[in-house]
Amino acid sequence: MAVAVLSLLFFSLSLFLQPLSSTANIHKTKLLRSELISQATPSSDAPLTTYFEVTKPIKLPRTKPCSYLILQHDFGYTYEKPPVLANYSPPSNCPSHDFAKIVLEWRAICKGTQFDRIFGVWLGGVELLRSCTAEPRATGIVWTVKKDITSSYEPNSDNSVNGYLSGADLILPISRNLPLNDGLWFEIENSTDIESKEFKIPQNAYRAVLEVYVSFHENDEFWYANLPNEYIAANNLTDTPGNGPFREVVVSLDGMVVGAVWPFTVIYTGGVNPLLWRPITGIGSFDLPSYDIEITPFLGTVLDGKPHEFAFSVTNALNVWFIDANLHVWLDKKSQKNEGKLLKHNSLPLLVSLVSNFTGLNGTFLTSVSRSISSTGWVKSSHGTITSNSIQEFDYSNFMVMGNDGNLQIVNQIIDFNDSVSATTPNSCIHSIKSFKRFPLYLYSDDADQGNGTYASLANLTLGYNEDRVKTATFGFSVSSLKNLQNGQGYMLVKDNLVVSGLGSTQQAYRYDGSKFCYFRNVSSSNYTILYDKVDSTCSKRRRSHLGFGLAKWWPPSARRAFLASVSHDNKKLP
Numbered sequence: 001m002a003v004a005v006l007s008l009l010f011f012s013l014s015l016f017l018q019p020l021s022s023t024a025n026i027h028k029t030k031l032l033r034s035e036l037i038s039q040a041t042p043s044s045d046a047p048l049t050t051y052f053e054v055t056k057p058i059k060l061p062r063t064k065p066c067s068y069l070i071l072q073h074d075f076g077y078t079y080e081k082p083p084v085l086a087n088y089s090p091p092s093n094c095p096s097h098d099f100a101k102i103v104l105e106w107r108a109i110c111k112g113t114q115f116d117r118i119f120g121v122w123l124g125g126v127e128l129l130r131s132c133t134a135e136p137r138a139t140g141i142v143w144t145v146k147k148d149i150t151s152s153y154e155p156n157s158d159n160s161v162n163g164y165l166s167g168a169d170l171i172l173p174i175s176r177n178l179p180l181n182d183g184l185w186f187e188i189e190n191s192t193d194i195e196s197k198e199f200k201i202p203q204n205a206y207r208a209v210l211e212v213y214v215s216f217h218e219n220d221e222f223w224y225a226n227l228p229n230e231y232i233a234a235n236n237l238t239d240t241p242g243n244g245p246f247r248e249v250v251v252s253l254d255g256m257v258v259g260a261v262w263p264f265t266v267i268y269t270g271g272v273n274p275l276l277w278r279p280i281t282g283i284g285s286f287d288l289p290s291y292d293i294e295i296t297p298f299l300g301t302v303l304d305g306k307p308h309e310f311a312f313s314v315t316n317a318l319n320v321w322f323i324d325a326n327l328h329v330w331l332d333k334k335s336q337k338n339e340g341k342l343l344k345h346n347s348l349p350l351l352v353s354l355v356s357n358f359t360g361l362n363g364t365f366l367t368s369v370s371r372s373i374s375s376t377g378w379v380k381s382s383h384g385t386i387t388s389n390s391i392q393e394f395d396y397s398n399f400m401v402m403g404n405d406g407n408l409q410i411v412n413q414i415i416d417f418n419d420s421v422s423a424t425t426p427n428s429c430i431h432s433i434k435s436f437k438r439f440p441l442y443l444y445s446d447d448a449d450q451g452n453g454t455y456a457s458l459a460n461l462t463l464g465y466n467e468d469r470v471k472t473a474t475f476g477f478s479v480s481s482l483k484n485l486q487n488g489q490g491y492m493l494v495k496d497n498l499v500v501s502g503l504g505s506t507q508q509a510y511r512y513d514g515s516k517f518c519y520f521r522n523v524s525s526s527n528y529t530i531l532y533d534k535v536d537s538t539c540s541k542r543r544r545s546h547l548g549f550g551l552a553k554w555w556p557p558s559a560r561r562a563f564l565a566s567v568s569h570d571n572k573k574l575p
């Protein structure tokens, strides 16, 4: 049972919130997930341990926020229960309705034994937060997730000059409709499963971006460690998740591939070794990343006032992926109807190569994949005729070693995910955004069966999220760089999916260099205790080291199903 509080902080020129829930479905594989047995006897006066995800602070205006409590709820036994609903109307006690910043704050307290659970927070079907609950200890834990949701909540009010660069005017949910006995996400159960949603876009739209939320569970929780089917078949394995280690989320519009997501390998709070994530949680586990796909080049095909359809699929998927999206739409205040045309669209099939060499349960596997998707189109609006271009380029490599007759697994994976978007008029570049993401993962995991449903596990892990961004606009240029790297070492004795004993140690270095501010944190924990924690906000001298990541080494797994929470809403700005 966890008590959770969802609130919104509005900073004048501020907003909202909601709750969550969970589900569990334990699944045992070589890479398994486990939960720690609470060994101590809870005493009511023991201090709560604060768990956290390392991330840069949200820059806040100096104005005093106006805070709005959306929901306070005791969650427990939520598996396959309907989402918890809270009514929301924009707060009447806030002095202005023009907010510079709106922060969603999720705070929860939990004690005892509980597996990790995925949850979501939606406002009128628009997803605001996807997260994983922390696994408690006997004496209790508390954790807080803060997310800047300004652009999801408060459409841009200053559209006069160049709305192109500010928040959207309208956000359309591309999610399942209530009522549901589950989350609002679509569930993708296998590689041929396609889930879709019809939508209609106002005819005066001039820009559109699809923000995609993704999480992977059960047989695909550790997709990057899944084995090739030929290995599974040759060894007569049952209950071992297969389809190899490559996954990609494909997004189509009326049957046309408009973009893809090669997701970051979020490790949930029970993953690999739950002792690694106390109190420093895995990168992205409290606030899963979402991914933007530029739809503007395709606007010409959807501005006819008729229903169109977004569809999601996952290459090589095993049960189950949770996916939904928010369509951010910019509207032309001075026009009723815009027109546009798709000029060029290229989506080449995946290039996949697998080199495998195994004898019995020992072997090596190298999987390499690449792909590119590009599109160009124009839209004629009161801003003129703007040509937009979007290019996604992906590269993937996964080297896997199986040793000790299948008890040892080493995975070394790198995903490169480059996006570039530009908007130009015949005379000038209105804006361009380039993003270079690199996700390294190294996992070393060695399991020794002790009989009796008990095994000893040793796991070392490196997990990185790196992103360089370059933005140019008519009036300026900005560059940012994020390097976020975790190393973990753990051992544990697991009986019937419960951790009986063990130790986890984690070191994390986070460096963000932006044009407005910089943030550095170097923190380490072992056995629940912080060993060092240094924070610095001076900017590093080498402001732009392009993708200078070290080689990653890496790691193993766990399972779940999920559940969610939701907010009904009464906000004119959201559909």
Ligand SMILES: *[C@@H]1O[C@H](CO)[C@@H](O)[C@H](O)[C@H]1NC(C)=O
Pocket: 189, 190, 191, 192, 193
């Ligand atoms: C894939 O999942 C869909 C949706 O659950 C189901 O209808 C279909 O039969 C499944 N296909 C296979 C090959 O299992």
Ligand SMILES: *[C@@H]1O[C@H](CO)[C@@H](O)[C@H](O)[C@H]1NC(C)=O
Pocket: 234, 235, 236
């Ligand atoms: C797998 O099963 C087949 C058929 O039962 C058997 O011939 C083969 O020896 C088995 N292989 C292994 C590695 O157990």
Ligand SMILES: *[C@@H]1O[C@H](CO)[C@@H](O)[C@H](O)[C@H]1NC(C)=O
Pocket: 357, 358
């Ligand atoms: C396959 O593995 C075996 C045993 O490790 C090794 O002797 C052999 O050279 C490998 N073959 C290839 C093509 O890598």
Ligand SMILES: *[C@@H]1O[C@H](CO)[C@@H](O)[C@H](O)[C@H]1NC(C)=O
Pocket: 393, 394, 395, 416, 417, 418, 436, 546, 547
């Ligand atoms: C992504 O961009 C980086 C930096 O320009 C480049 O080195 C890398 O080859 C690119 N990767 C792909 C898949 O385009």
Ligand SMILES: *[C@@H]1O[C@H](CO)[C@@H](O)[C@H](O)[C@H]1NC(C)=O
Pocket: 359, 360, 361, 362, 403, 404, 405
């Ligand atoms: C697999 O590798 C281990 C060492 O990692 C070795 O002891 C074992 O004999 C190998 N098994 C086979 C079938 O070659």
Ligand SMILES: *[C@@H]1O[C@H](CO)[C@@H](O)[C@H](O)[C@H]1NC(C)=O
Pocket: 450, 451, 452
């Ligand atoms: C298996 O479990 C039983 C009961 O917990 C215990 O008596 C026995 O010693 C265990 N055997 C091993 C090999 O651990």
Ligand SMILES: *[C@@H]1O[C@H](CO)[C@@H](O)[C@H](O)[C@H]1NC(C)=O
Pocket: 444, 459, 460, 489
């Ligand atoms: C795992 O990490 C521990 C602690 O740093 C180290 O002693 C050990 O050699 C590592 N093992 C592997 C296989 O990387």
Ligand SMILES: *[C@@H]1O[C@H](CO)[C@@H](O)[C@H](O)[C@H]1NC(C)=O
Pocket: 509, 522, 523, 532
């Ligand atoms: C973080 O601090 C540790 C301990 O002081 C140090 O060894 C390490 O080099 C630091 N890492 C970075 C990236 O500064």
Ligand SMILES: *[C@@H]1O[C@H](CO)[C@@H](O)[C@H](O)[C@H]1NC(C)=O
Pocket: 502, 503, 527
């Ligand atoms: C972890 O810390 C507890 C006390 O908080 C201690 O009893 C235990 O021995 C420590 N574990 C290890 C492996 O150091």
